Amino acid sequence: MKTMQHLDLESRKGKAPGGYNCPLAESGAPFIFMNAAGQMGDVTTMLHEGGHAVHSFLAHPLELSGFKEYPMEIAEVASMAMELFTMDYWDTFFENTDDLRRAKEHQLERVITIFPWIAIIDKFQHWIYEHPQHTHEERTAAWVATLAEFQDDVVDYSGLESYRSNAWQRQLHLFEVPFYYIEYGIAQLGAIGMWMQYKQNPQQALDNYCTALALGATKTLPELYKTAGLDFDFSPAKIKSLMDFVDREMEKL
Numbered sequence: 589m590k591t592m593q594h595l596d597l598e599s600r601k602g603k604a605p606g607g608y609n610c611p612l613a614e615s616g617a618p619f620i621f622m623n624a625a626g627q628m629g630d631v632t633t634m635l636h637e638g639g640h641a642v643h644s645f646l647a648h649p650l651e652l653s654g655f656k657e658y659p660m661e662i663a664e665v666a667s668m669a670m671e672l673f674t675m676d677y678w679d680t681f682f683e684n685t686d687d688l689r690r691a692k693e694h695q696l697e698r699v700i701t702i703f704p705w706i707a708i709i710d711k712f713q714h715w716i717y718e719h720p721q722h723t724h725e726e727r728t729a730a731w732v733a734t735l736a737e738f739q740d741d742v743v744d745y746s747g748l749e750s751y752r753s754n755a756w757q758r759q760l761h762l763f764e765v766p767f768y769y770i771e772y773g774i775a776q777l778g779a780i781g782m783w784m785q786y787k788q789n790p791q792q793a794l795d796n797y798c799t800a801l802a803l804g805a806t807k808t809l810p811e812l813y814k815t816a817g818l819d820f821d822f823s824p825a826k827i828k829s830l831m832d833f834v835d836r837e838m839e840k841l
């Protein structure tokens with residue numbers, strides 16, 4: 589991709605914002621677009637999009653374009669798992685050992701904190717669409733109540749009420765893709781499951797990852813998860829076991 593100049597990573601004046609991997613149907617070699625800004629997010633975005641790129645390469649040989657239009661619940665397993673698989677090699681990016689440890693810690697915090705945020709957004713948008721006649725005040729009250737339901741009791745948010753009461757506005761999905769957010773949770777659980785396999789047997793995990801991704805969208809989501817060696821199980825007990833695993837990995841940092 590580098591030789592073909594398919595990596596446009598740096599920010600520059602006039603460049604559009606955002607970051608994505610764009611599959612290219614003719615050559616099969618995708619294109620990664622992002623805006624590096626000298627932050628840790630540069631690394632995780634590039635690795636994340638790199639996971640999508642591997643998925644593009646693996647699914648490219650499939651005969652029909654429709655076979656390559658896989659659902660997000662597997663697409664984001666490819667990318668989110670790549671973020672986690674590569675953590676053992678992050679010393680390439682972070683030379684200072686304190687920075688390296690902080691970066692890994694931050695990554696695993698995100699893996700955990702994404703879940704309450706998904707729950708908040710999902711619950712809030714159900715309320716919005718079930719109450720189409722709601723007023724501005726009712727909406728703010730519903731948001732604040734939803735936030736309170738899932739918030740921690742460790743951080744003192746006092747004095748920030750006015751900011752927090754509008755915080756839903758930073759979630760683009762609420763405006764543009766209704767009911768499309770829970771998919772991130774499904775995929776993140778899959779990615780943690782892939783990482784758990786990787787910690788036990790890296791080669792087997794990578795084989796499962798490649799075999800599943802190479803199927804593109806030719807199988808159903810439960811079949812893709814099965815091929816990847818993942819349980820298609822989102823029960824509280826399963827979620828707890830995955831979270832306990834992440835917690836143990838954080839302890840090791």
Ligand SMILES: [Zn+2]
Binds near residue numbers: 636640663664667
């Ligand atoms: Zn992605």
